[in-house]
Amino acid sequence: MLSEIQKDMTIGDILDEDKRVVPFFLDMGMHCLGCPSARGESVEQACLVHDIDPDEFIEKVNAFLKAE
DSSP states (O other): OOSOOOTTSBHHHHHHHOGGGHHHHHHTTOOOTTSHHHHTSBHHHHHHHTTOOHHHHHHHHHHHHHHO
């Protein structure tokens, strides 16, 4: 399981390692998590496409991962 995520990590790598973060991506509007192009995007790219601040998103996910 992940202890934290970073901007340059790909969505696919993150989801392969820890499915607990799926709701965070769904909440940002990223509903195509199984799509090959989405899996290859970095967290930063996904955030920018969905008009989400990457730093805020990462902070939120990492706070969840540290609390678990």
